[in-house]
Amino acid sequence: MHAQQPGCDILLTNGKIIDGSGNNWYYGSVAIKDGKIFKMGTNLSVTAKKTIDASGLIIAPGFIDVHTHLEGDEASDPTAKSFILDGVTTCITGNCGSSNVDMAQYFRFIDSLHLSINVGSFIGHNDIRKEVMGRVNRAATTAELQQMSSLVDKAMQDGALGLSTGLIYIPGTYTKTPEIVTLAKVAAAYHGIYATHMRDEGDSVTEAIEEALTIGREARIPVEISHFKLSGQQNWGRSKQTVAMIEAARKEGIDVTIDQYPYTASSTSISTLIPDEILADGQDSIRARLTTPRIRNYVTTSM
Numbered sequence: 001m002h003a004q005q006p007g008c009d010i011l012l013t014n015g016k017i018i019d020g021s022g023n024n025w026y027y028g029s030v031a032i033k034d035g036k037i038f039k040m041g042t043n044l045s046v047t048a049k050k051t052i053d054a055s056g057l058i059i060a061p062g063f064i065d066v067h068t069h070l071e072g073d074e075a076s077d078p079t080a081k082s083f084i085l086d087g088v089t090t091c092i093t094g095n096c097g098s099s100n101v102d103m104a105q106y107f108r109f110i111d112s113l114h115l116s117i118n119v120g121s122f123i124g125h126n127d128i129r130k131e132v133m134g135r136v137n138r139a140a141t142t143a144e145l146q147q148m149s150s151l152v153d154k155a156m157q158d159g160a161l162g163l164s165t166g167l168i169y170i171p172g173t174y175t176k177t178p179e180i181v182t183l184a185k186v187a188a189a190y191h192g193i194y195a196t197h198m199r200d201e202g203d204s205v206t207e208a209i210e211e212a213l214t215i216g217r218e219a220r221i222p223v224e225i226s227h228f229k230l231s232g233q234q235n236w237g238r239s240k241q242t243v244a245m246i247e248a249a250r251k252e253g254i255d256v257t258i259d260q261y262p263y264t265a266s267s268t269s270i271s272t273l274i275p276d277e278i279l280a281d282g283q284d285s286i287r288a289r290l291t292t293p294r295i296r297n298y299v300t301t302s303m
């Protein structure tokens with residue numbers, strides 16, 4: 001008499017299993033029950049409601065896309081096919097200093113959509129600075145810095161993964177390093193991460209990397225440099241220098257990591273071509289400046 005074999009819902013057979021822990025791949029099967037891995041191995045003896053032959057395919061945990069900008073598009077396709085079909089099951093948003101300010105409300109919104117992907121978010125420095133100070137081109141006062149710190153604190157309590165900056169965007173460009181160190185310390189107290197779209201990815205890239213590392217060192221926070229790249233043909237090949245800086249910092253004990261686009265282009269908004277001081281304050285101020293012939297001429301020649 002045969003013993004009753006344990007049953008599962010889905011059995012993936014004959015796949016190359018890459019378990020995500022750094023182990024070598026091996027051929028095997030994965031049994032799934034109630035949405036969870038029930039058993040895995042080379043010779044599974046289980047019955048299944050559905051068997052999928054994974055010959056010639058890889059069976060791996062879902063990928064985590066650490067750099068997305070989902071804001072505004074969450075509801076457009078709850079199945080998130082563009083991610084799922086690439087094997088991505090978790091997206092991290094709120095990058096480059098841009099996020100929702102009220103994280104609790106944001107995560108409730110995400111939950112209400114029943115997306116096919118998991119979503120995590122950073123709290124974006126540009127948005128909390130705008131919330132407290134608008135788009136003014138000056139340093140924060142002590143009171144303003146305290147208000148921003150409380151917003152970061154609240155976001156971390158609500159589940160944010162850390163602080164992100166976008167230092168080529170307004171008002172990040174108006175922000176000096178110490179302000180970021182102060183806010184990064186708040187995130188660090190919750191074991192958060194500091195993710196940065198650096199102040200420069202072109203001619204001054206080494207100074208920008210130094211700034212990111214300084215923030216990591218002084219706030220004692222892991223640093224993730226977003227879309228690590230070199231802009232401008234004159235900078236091609238400088239990765240010998242920039243990658244060496246990251247390796248040296250890691251040897252020094254700074255927990256710094258980088259991510260990269262899988263293609264050789266980059267994209268952002270055209271406003272980054274306009275000098276920072278022209279973009280201060282509200283739309284009316286910007287428009288008024290641009291009607292002055294002298295300023296208009298300055299903007300067009302500097303683009």
Ligand SMILES: [Zn+2]
Pocket residue numbers: 095096166197226227
């Ligand atoms: Zn960015």
